[in-house]
Each structure stands twice: as structure tokens, then as C-alpha cells.
Amino acid sequence: MSVERLDPLIHPPARLQLMALLADVSEMEFATAREILGVSDSVLSKHLAQLGDCGYVQLRKATINTRQRTWIAATAAGRSAFKSHVAALQALASGRSPHA
Amino acid sequence: MDEQEAGRSLDMMRAARGMLAARTRWSSARHAAVGLLLGGLIASYALPGSWPVVVVVVCLAVTVAIVARDRRRDGFFVNGYRTGRTRPITFALAAIAFAALVSAISLKQRYGLDWAPVAIGIVLAIVATIVSIVWERVYRQELEEPGRER
Numbered sequence: 001m002s003v004e005r006l007d008p009l010i011h012p013p014a015r016l017q018l019m020a021l022l023a024d025v026s027e028m029e030f031a032t033a034r035e036i037l038g039v040s041d042s043v044l045s046k047h048l049a050q051l052g053d054c055g056y057v058q059l060r061k062a063t064i065n066t067r068q069r070t071w072i073a074a075t076a077a078g079r080s081a082f083k084s085h086v087a088a089l090q091a092l093a094s095g096r097s098p099h100a
Numbered sequence: 101m102d103e104q105e106a107g108r109s110l111d112m113m114r115a116a117r118g119m120l121a122a123r124t125r126w127s128s129a130r131h132a133a134v135g136l137l138l139g140g141l142i143a144s145y146a147l148p149g150s151w152p153v154v155v156v157v158v159c160l161a162v163t164v165a166i167v168a169r170d171r172r173r174d175g176f177f178v179n180g181y182r183t184g185r186t187r188p189i190t191f192a193l194a195a196i197a198f199a200a201l202v203s204a205i206s207l208k209q210r211y212g213l214d215w216a217p218v219a220i221g222i223v224l225a226i227v228a229t230i231v232s233i234v235w236e237r238v239y240r241q242e243l244e245e246p247g248r249e250r
Contacts, residue, residue: 006101016109017116024120024184024243025176032175036119064172086113092106 004088004098007081009054014039015047019082022057022074030070048072056081121243123174124236131232133166138197139225145204145217178239186239193231200224 010019017037021028034044051057056078060071074082088098101109137159144155171177180190200220207216 011109013109013112016113020113020116021120024117024178024182026179026182027171028176029171032123035175036116036123086110089106089109089113092101093103093110095103 003084004091005081005084006088006092006098007085009050009056010082010085012047014043015051016085018044018047018051018072019056019074019078019085022072023079023082027060027071027073030072033072051078117243120176121240123176124178124240124243126170126232126236130166130170131229131236133162134232135225135227135229137163137166138193138228139221139223141221142197142200142204142224143218143221145201145208146214146221180235184239185242186235189231189235189238193228193235196227196231197224 010016014037018033021033021036030041030044030048034041037044039047048057048059052059054077055075058073058075060073062069062071091098141156141159144152144159147155167177181187200223204217204220207213207220
């Protein structure tokens with residue numbers, strides 16, 4: 001049985017959606033994540049900085065056709081925290097308390 | 101957090117995954133490229149001398165180019181070995197490709213059937229193309245699946 005633990009860092013909607021995207025890909029470009037989430041560069045950067053500080057995501061810079069692009073990936077810790085958070089949400093949504 | 105708020109959070113998460121699923125559509129040519137690469141690798145064992153090695157190097161270079169193109173076009177990259185319902189499909193294709201390789205080498209070297217690698221390569225190319233299409237569909241279904249935990 002997986003751990004069910006609400007994570008305050010993942011709780012804000014944009015961060016939850018970002019982690020949901022990153023959990024299903026190996027890497028996602030900054031611009032793609034921004035488009036899907038419908039947020040500005042600065043808002044996404046702020047969320048990424050907070051997730052990055054806790055080791056949930058890592059950023060990689062790559063130059064493609066002379067343009068520098070940022071790629072985002074969820075770390076193992078980030079994926080694990082996200083999975084626990086979603087399990088806790090599902091427990092709450094089904095009317096029971098999350099358990100560890 | 102109450103029951104309704106948790107439900108809303110899950111809905112938002114599903115909406116984001118749904119948008120990713122909508123972007124996950126690879127062309128028929130992209131699926132055929134997977135088949136041609138795998139089939140080409142096996143068929144190359146019909147070639148004499150060190151030509152199979154040359155083909156392997158070319159196939160690896162083409163694979164790198166395809167991955168780079170995928171990243172540019174899609175804005176994301178999905179590893180074929182990712183955990184989830186697609187993983188058994190990936191392992192099944194790897195097992196089929198390995199069996200095809202062993203068969204091609206065996207039939208050519210033991211039985212002198214020089215055409216065998218080409219025939220097996222053609223079959224593998226078709227199978228790998230179909231498997232690639234199935235992989236994409238299963239991945240998209242997984243993204244769109246409600247109540248998925250991972």
C-alpha cells in the first residue's frame with residue numbers, strides 16, 4: 001500500500017498540475033509546461049524555484065538552434081512525494097482520512 | 101482539506117494530464133521510423149563483411165536524430181521504459197527484437213540462409229510499427245484515465 005501524505009509544497013493548483021505533467025514524462029520544456037498550465041514565465045519560474053529548493057524538480061539548460069531552452073524533470077523524491085500526495089487526495093475525496 | 105477540495109484538486113490534475121494526452125500524437129511516419137530502425141538493424145546481418153556494423157552506427161545516429169526532433173516538436177520527451185502500462189509493451193518489443201536477432205544470426209550462420217535476416221527484418225519492421233502505435237494509444241489512455249494514482 002502506498003503512503004498517503006499531503007504535501008503542502010505540492011498542494012497549490014499550479015504546482016500539483018506541474019507535478020502531474022512531470023510524473024508522466026521524462027522531461028518537459030519550460031515553454032510547453034507554461035502553455036499547458038496557462039501561467040506566465042515568472043509564475044512558472046517561481047513555482048519551479050520552490051519545487052527545486054526541495055529537490056522535487058531539476059532544471060537543465062540546452063541550446064537548440066542557437067536558442068537556449070530550459071528542460072524540467074521531476075526527481076525521484078518529487079515523484080514519490082507527488083504519488084503520496086495524490087494517494088492522500090484520493091483518500092480524502094473518497095471520504096476517509098489519509099494514512100501513512 | 102475537505103472531501104470537495106480534494107476532489108477539485110484531483111480534477112485539476114486530470115485536466116492537466118488530459119492536455120498532455122491531447123499533445124501526445126505521433127505521426128504514422130514516426131511510428132514507421134521505429135519499425136524501419138529495428139527492422140533495418142536485423143536485416144543488416146544479411147550484408148557481408150563489416151557492413152552490419154556500419155548499419156548499426158547509422159541506426160544509432162538516426163535514433164539520436166529522431167529523439168532530438170521529438171523534443172523540438174513536442175516540447176517533452178517520454179522514455180519508452182517509463183513505469184506504467186506501457187512498460188510491458190516496451191519489454192515485449194525488446195524481447196521480440198532479441199528473438200529476431202538470434203533467429204537471423206542463427207539461420208544465416210548455421211543454415212546458410214543469407215536472405216533470412218532480410219525476411220525477419222521486414223516482419224520485425226511491421227511488428228515494431230504496430231507496437232509503436234499501440235504504445236502511444238496505451239500511453240494516452242493512461243493519461244486520460246480517471247483515478248490513476250501514479
